Amino acid sequence: MIDFEIPEKIAGIRNVVETVAVNMMRPVSRYFDEHEHEIPWDYINFMHTATRAMGGSSMAASEGKKEGPRFGFQRLAVMVEMLSWGDAGIYLDTPGGMLGSAAVSATGTPEQKERFLARFRGEKPTFDAMCMTEPHCGSDTASIRTTAVLDKEKNEWVLNGEKIFVTAGHKALLDSEGFIVVWATIDPSAGRAGMRPFVVEAGTPGCQVTNMEYKMGIRASDTVTVVLQDCRIPFENILGSPEVITEKSSTSFKGAMATFDATRPIVAAQAIGLARATLELLKEMLAERGVTIRYGLPRQKLTSIEKDVIDMEIMLRSAWWLVLKAVWMMDNGKPNALESSMAKVRAGDVVNRITQKAVEIMGPLGYSREYLLEKWFRDAKISDIYEGTGQINRLVVARQLLGYRSSELR
């Protein structure tokens, strides 16, 4: 039965998160935008304490419950949308497991999940990160050069390589006892079949944060370079079952892709939150200046601003339902590779169109740092880039629609 009503339990959490967004994020939005590389500990500590008090590891979507309807990813999407409505940069500093944990959840064994994810329930806020991109390759993930060589004598993996654009890498490795998930190849000649995910814990010798980026937006979130130099990790830190580890197959590459099926709608939800914030503020600013939007009129009778705002509303609303459908499918065990990429394509588009138009409409007020519109415009751009650019996601969508393998649609 088709239903667009938010489940009661999620609505309750949404209200709580809204309070956090209003009181703990918005007031410091500008500060952390202008003080890049400072860490919003007040927000982080609050979120960690609150999450512990509620008895969960908050951002991790997996639920133990086996029967009845599952809401995990829907709840997560709603929370992320609201936090990002508060501040898209600060949201990325939320402790408790993000992309790295998603990879562990999607590809790890039960033992690994316990070993790596338990830390998020500890006393101190803890972070993780995912390391995929390298200086020479981004979307073309199968070309990574970071190597993992097995030292059979010591039963250890030796990692060598350089990873860039690691979101929250500083917090995962230096500000907490977290971990990073490093994608490396066990056979550089094998392409994607050689790719494997490895967990490197904070404090591991040979793993160094060498650079922090200065960015256009989401400045409250750290983006770092991680260099792995003869970095030794236990054999058991390769994610997945033993067969996956020894066989040269693309199973684990598919694991990476499965991770994306789960994470893309969440990144899309982040875009939607930011887009909603922008549209709400735009309407507010317009209303203060005597401009209201006359819904229901034919286009021919609308002013240009009204047309723009109504189009924004359509884009925002429809993109949000794409996101929710993708996570709803996730919760219901339906394959959602197509839907999750569609949601990401659409949300990445929409947030940029909305923030760009909003700045344009408000003119000098939009361009001014007195208001948050210009910041959100800058924050928005990343949504069409990370976790798969709009273009790579269009490829993923198109392959699904057309029934092509990547070799057939390059």
Add this chain to the structure above:
Amino acid sequence: MYSFEPSDEQKLLIETARRFATDELRKAAHEAEEKKEFPLPLINKGWELGILHASIPEAYGGFGERSALTGALAAEEFAYGDLAGAFAIGTPSLFALPILLAGSEEQKKQHLPAVIAAEWKPYTAALVEPAFDFDPNDLKTTAKAEGSDYILTGEKTLVPFAAQAEMMIVFAKLENETKGFIVPKGAAGLQVQEEREKWMGLNALPFHRVKLDGVKVPASNLLPGDFAPVLDASRLAVAAMAVGVAKAAFEYSRDYAKERDVFGVKVAQKQAIAFMFAEMATEIEAIRLLAWEAAWAIDNKKEDASQKAYLALTGAIDMAMMVTDRAVQILGGHGYIRDHPVELWMRNGRGFATFTGLAMV
């Protein structure tokens, strides 16, 4: 609780409607358009699926209760087969739904059973006016009270089956509000232009200009209820049909592009084309969900249902144009030839900006 899965009953309906659309409507579409006539037996066959009947309660001769959502699901499938066919089969709804939604108890009892009789009969409605800034909430056709009668004056366009219709609902402005009036065939001052109107698409259907030159109807012919739910029902139906047409155009051009050779590969293997498909499919799904949300809001009597229906249609107008245009583009020169259906879908696609009032669910 969020769910994006139709009920089992709705799934069955979708399947039935899709089969009819694919096996019958789609196959008849080209000839109907070229011959400028939609075969009546096919209209009746669609009528027998009982979509409207299922919206009318037993008390008035039907066997169900109106669900805008179910109606929208069916409308998408019919339009996926052929838009002209979908409009033709649904034309009696243009008369029945305003009465169901805004009519008095007597009006419902008097008219609904006749409309949903066994055979399809051309009951219709006149909403659209020949003006670039036509606004259903600010009509130029007026109704004025005169004693115990109303006098209707104005001009309507795009009235389907007007020349044959037993009765029609005429929408007019009464004291700044849009209201529906039941106007019987042959009423004094009712001038239905004999010659059919000519449109860019929908040539299979007879549309007529209708002039109201002081048409007098008794007060009992006024539909007392609000116009808003009627307009919502139409905007939703048209939005759902836009999704259906877009889906047809998407699928046809996709299948073509997977067959067509170019530079040693299939044309669908070119990113320039493949990206178009990704965007078309994403847009179609986005607007479909928006239409579903509007339908759900109508069925659950949400306060902002009207706004949602408006947004759904406004989004659907752009989506249908974008998708049908690209379908023609993907077929290239072949898309421009009338042997392929995509050019018809593109002509129909532009029409969604104008079709409010031609369908209701």
